[in-house]
Amino acid sequence: MNKASEFIILGIITVVVAIAPVMPVIHISAFITRFLIGVMIYAIMAEGWNVIGGYTGYPSFGNVVFFGLGAYVTALSMIDFHIGFLISLILAAFAGALFAVIIGIPVLRLKGHYFAIATLGIGEIMMAITLNVPFTGEGVGLSLPIASSSLLFYYTSLIALAAFIIFLKLILSGRLGYGIIAVREDEDAARMMGINTVIVKIKAFAISGFFTAIAGGIYAYWSTFIDPPTVYDPIISVKMIIMAVFGGAGTILGPVVGAFIIMFLSDFLSTHFTLLHTFFFGGLIVLTAIFLPKGLIDLFSQKKIGWNYFIKNIKKYRV
Amino acid sequence: MLKIAKLSAGYADTQVLWDIDLYIKKGETVALIGSNGAGKSTLLESVIGLVKPKSGSILFDGKAVFGENINIPTRERVKIGMSLAPQGRHLFPDMTVEENIALGAFVEKDRLKIKEELEKMYELFPRVYERKNHPAGKLSGGEQQMVAIARALMSKPKLLMIDELSLGLAPVIVDVLIEIIHDISKSGTSLLVVEQDVQVALSVAKRAYVLETGRIVMEGKSEKLLNNPQIQSAYLGI
Numbered sequence: 001m002n003k004a005s006e007f008i009i010l011g012i013i014t015v016v017v018a019i020a021p022v023m024p025v026i027h028i029s030a031f032i033t034r035f036l037i038g039v040m041i042y043a044i045m046a047e048g049w050n051v052i053g054g055y056t057g058y059p060s061f062g063n064v065v066f067f068g069l070g071a072y073v074t075a076l077s078m079i080d081f082h083i084g085f086l087i088s089l090i091l092a093a094f095a096g097a098l099f100a101v102i103i104g105i106p107v108l109r110l111k112g113h114y115f116a117i118a119t120l121g122i123g124e125i126m127m128a129i130t131l132n133v134p135f136t137g138e139g140v141g142l143s144l145p146i147a148s149s150s151l152l153f154y155y156t157s158l159i160a161l162a163a164f165i166i167f168l169k170l171i172l173s174g175r176l177g178y179g180i181i182a183v184r185e186d187e188d189a190a191r192m193m194g195i196n197t198v199i200v201k202i203k204a205f206a207i208s209g210f211f212t213a214i215a216g217g218i219y220a221y222w223s224t225f226i227d228p229p230t231v232y233d234p235i236i237s238v239k240m241i242i243m244a245v246f247g248g249a250g251t252i253l254g255p256v257v258g259a260f261i262i263m264f265l266s267d268f269l270s271t272h273f274t275l276l277h278t279f280f281f282g283g284l285i286v287l288t289a290i291f292l293p294k295g296l297i298d299l300f301s302q303k304k305i306g307w308n309y310f311i312k313n314i315k316k317y318r319v
Numbered sequence: 320m321l322k323i324a325k326l327s328a329g330y331a332d333t334q335v336l337w338d339i340d341l342y343i344k345k346g347e348t349v350a351l352i353g354s355n356g357a358g359k360s361t362l363l364e365s366v367i368g369l370v371k372p373k374s375g376s377i378l379f380d381g382k383a384v385f386g387e388n389i390n391i392p393t394r395e396r397v398k399i400g401m402s403l404a405p406q407g408r409h410l411f412p413d414m415t416v417e418e419n420i421a422l423g424a425f426v427e428k429d430r431l432k433i434k435e436e437l438e439k440m441y442e443l444f445p446r447v448y449e450r451k452n453h454p455a456g457k458l459s460g461g462e463q464q465m466v467a468i469a470r471a472l473m474s475k476p477k478l479l480m481i482d483e484l485s486l487g488l489a490p491v492i493v494d495v496l497i498e499i500i501h502d503i504s505k506s507g508t509s510l511l512v513v514e515q516d517v518q519v520a521l522s523v524a525k526r527a528y529v530l531e532t533g534r535i536v537m538e539g540k541s542e543k544l545l546n547n548p549q550i551q552s553a554y555l556g557i
Binding site for chain 2: 178186189192196
């Protein structure tokens with residue numbers, strides 16, 4: 001990305017971040033607040049997927065497992081142990097990271113399709129376990145206390161997202177970041193450089209699990225009710241991937257931009273074209289994959305955008 | 320420096336290397352010659368630890384890196400001074416040339432030292448310096464080979480192994496690379512160079528091994544091998 005466009009994007013973000021916190025206070029509308037909370041929760045998840053799928057090159061199809069786990073840990077910690085929301089969120093985050101380490105040790109040995117399928121399976125396993133273990137409320141689900149104000153969710157998700165972006169930026173300019181990208185670019189060469197690729201992959205997966213679990217925790221308290229089919233829904237994994245790839249996988253801001261636009265379009269299309277919205281939505285994703293394989297954010301790094309840019313993209317990624 | 324004894328290695332059910340004995344003295348440059356599928360790359364990968372041998376032993380700098388119940392991981396072998404510029408270069412294509420080279424010093428944690436080493440590489444490879452901000456995947460074959468060698472040198476190896484030094488490169492570039500190999504050797508680094516082109520191999524190394532279908536079939540001084548009728552007919556077409 002060139003200097004000027006980076007400057008523009010940073011400028012936009014600064015403005016958004018500066019204005020965003022006061023938006024709910026000045027009562028823009030409950031609808032917009034609600035919409036933005038949803039965007040930020042998904043942005044955290046898309047960014048979480050981006051760490052393992054975009055930067056490390058391991059396309060997880062089961063990241064929803066961290067979301068569900070985070071939701072359940074938060075709910076159980078608040079209901080059964082009467083622990084406060086924020087501390088419960090932190091517990092959920094560490095549970096997500098720990099779970100990523102445990103499942104990462106076997107599945108991160110797999111590559112490509114095998115890794116994708118294995119991660120898909122883990123989400124299903126967790127859903128089945130949660131449905132059958134008594135203390136999780138089984139299939140009935142869990143009801144959480146109702147928060148006094150939706151502003152709590154607005155600010156927690158904003159802070160979590162901002163913290164994630166800053167954390168990621170720091171990681172990427174350090175040893176771990178280079179290790180992560182080296183694994184994606186050429187894992188064998190990474191080993192030859194003396195990189196402990198196993199540890200690097202596990203750390204990346206743990207970061208992914210940590211933040212995705214926070215998103216799950218915020219969602220649980222926000223929606224006040226969770227059950228296994230909702231929080232372990234594999235469609236959530238697919239959404240994370242679409243948002244990250246649509247915005248630009250392997251870039252810091254891509255998944256955030258992707259989450260915003262996909263959420264907006266999905267809302268807009270489903271209200272205006274109730275029956276046809278999946279058609280437009282699906283079509284849009286197909287078109288993006290063909291014309292913008294590097295994601296929307298890549299447009300900002302181009303000096304000139306013309307037909308040539310799209311034609312080049314088509315040629316570059318076809319067989 | 321390096322002593323390999325009775326080494327056998329392979330992948331799953333196929334054995335590739337049989338009873339390999341090979342040594343390299345300190346500061347020596349040794350060539351490994353052989354046709355496609357002879358097992359040259361497998362041998363280098365066994366030495367650096369990317370392939371786990373079936374039996375035998377590898378001693379490096381007086382330390383056993385592979386043997387009975389011993390199998391030191393690659394990263395530890397890099398730390399004690401082994402390095403490999405692999406076949407096909409294996410660069411990180413989307414990273415810049417500079418990032419590629421700097422990653423060679425991953426085991427070094429001191430950023431200043433990495434910078435110092437990087438400057439040395441740019442002195443050794445002025446062409447690479449001109450391309451330092453380009454993505455490595457966009458470079459020509461010769462430039463990529465230079466980056467691969469520079470990257471392998473970043474960990475300050477005592478033994479540098481280069482797999483297929485000249486494969487697919489223009490003769491002019493090969494001459495430049497040979498000069499660079501001589502420079503590296505002069506600085507005291509031991510080298511093991513895998514090469515299919517016998518003339519190139521024997522012009523960089525004083526001593527060479529010939530590998531055929533997984534076994535060392537010949538070993539000796541370069542000039543002696545060049546005059547060997549078997550070598551002449553098998554590799555030089557004379």
